[in-house]
Amino acid sequence: MVSTYVIYFMLMSFIGYLYECLAMIIWTGKWDNRGFLYGPVIPIYGGCALAGTLFFTYVIKDFTPLSIFLIAVVFSAVVEYLVHYYLEKAFHAYWWDYSKSPLNINGRICLPASLGFGLAGLVIMYLINPYLLPVIEKIPQLLRDIISLIMVFIFTADLTLTLCVLSTFISRVENLENRINEHMDEIIGSVTDESKGINSYFYSAFDKLENSGRKYIYRPFGIFSDYARGILSRVKGFRGKSAAKLNMVLNRVKNRITR
Numbered sequence: 001m002v003s004t005y006v007i008y009f010m011l012m013s014f015i016g017y018l019y020e021c022l023a024m025i026i027w028t029g030k031w032d033n034r035g036f037l038y039g040p041v042i043p044i045y046g047g048c049a050l051a052g053t054l055f056f057t058y059v060i061k062d063f064t065p066l067s068i069f070l071i072a073v074v075f076s077a078v079v080e081y082l083v084h085y086y087l088e089k090a091f092h093a094y095w096w097d098y099s100k101s102p103l104n105i106n107g108r109i110c111l112p113a114s115l116g117f118g119l120a121g122l123v124i125m126y127l128i129n130p131y132l133l134p135v136i137e138k139i140p141q142l143l144r145d146i147i148s149l150i151m152v153f154i155f156t157a158d159l160t161l162t163l164c165v166l167s168t169f170i171s172r173v174e175n176l177e178n179r180i181n182e183h184m185d186e187i188i189g190s191v192t193d194e195s196k197g198i199n200s201y202f203y204s205a206f207d208k209l210e211n212s213g214r215k216y217i218y219r220p221f222g223i224f225s226d227y228a229r230g231i232l233s234r235v236k237g238f239r240g241k242s243a244a245k246l247n248m249v250l251n252r253v254k255n256r257i258t259r
Helices: 002-026 044-060 065-091 111-137 143-168 171-195 198-216 226-232 243-259
Strands: none
Touching: 002 044, 002 111, 002 143, 044 065, 044 111, 065 111, 143 226
16 A cells, blocks of 8 residues: 555656646746756655545545635645745745745745645546556556655655755855856956056957856856756745845856756
8 A cells, every 4th residue: 555655646746747847838938847856756746646635535535526625725835835935944945936926925825826736636636546546556566566666766866866966055156156256356367467458458358258258157067967957957046145146146057057
C-alpha cells in the first residue's frame, strides 16, 4: 500500500508540473520551467493530491462535489501559504508571486488560484483517481516496491542537491557581485590612465566594457553547473536585506540563460 501511494505521489507531482507549465504557456504565451526542484515534479501538487485522497478515503467517505471543492480550496490555500512562507524564510526567495492578482494575501495566495485548486480537487477525485489508482495497484507488488524505491531515491537526490545549491546561492551572488565590481574598477581605472582626450576615453571605455562584459557580466554563473543554473532559473525573486541586488543579478542571469 505504501508503494502505491509513493508512485501516486510522484505521478501527481509530475502531472502538477505539466499543469503549471501548460498554464504558463496559455497565460504568457511562452514556456516557463516551473517548480522548486530541478526534476519535472512539483511536490506540493503530489502532496496535496495524496493528502486529499487519503482524507476522502479514510476520514470523510460520504463526500459530495461541494465538500471536495470547499475543502480543496481551503486546504490548498493553507498549504500554499505555509510553503511560500517557509521557502521565503529559509532561502529569502520565492517561486511564485500573486501580488498582482486580485484578492491576494502577501502575494503568497490569491482567491482565483485557490478556486482553481478547488476545481483541480474535483478533477482528481472524479477523473484521475478512479483510473490512476487501479492501474498502479495492478502492478505486481515486487515491481511496485522496486519502482517506488527508485522514485524515492531520485526524489531525495534531487531535493538534496537543490537545497545545497540554494543554501549557498546568496553568498555566491554576493561574491559574484564583488568580483564584477572589482573588474569594473580595474577597467575604468585602466581606461582613465590610458586616455588622452575625451574621444579616446569614451571609445576605449566602450571597447573594454563590451569585451569584459561578455566575460564577467553576461556569463557570471560559470561557477555553477548546468544543474545549478537550472534550479536558479526557477527562482522568481528575492526578499530581505539584499533583495534589490539579488534580483538585479538574478534577472541578468536569467535573461542570459533563456537566450
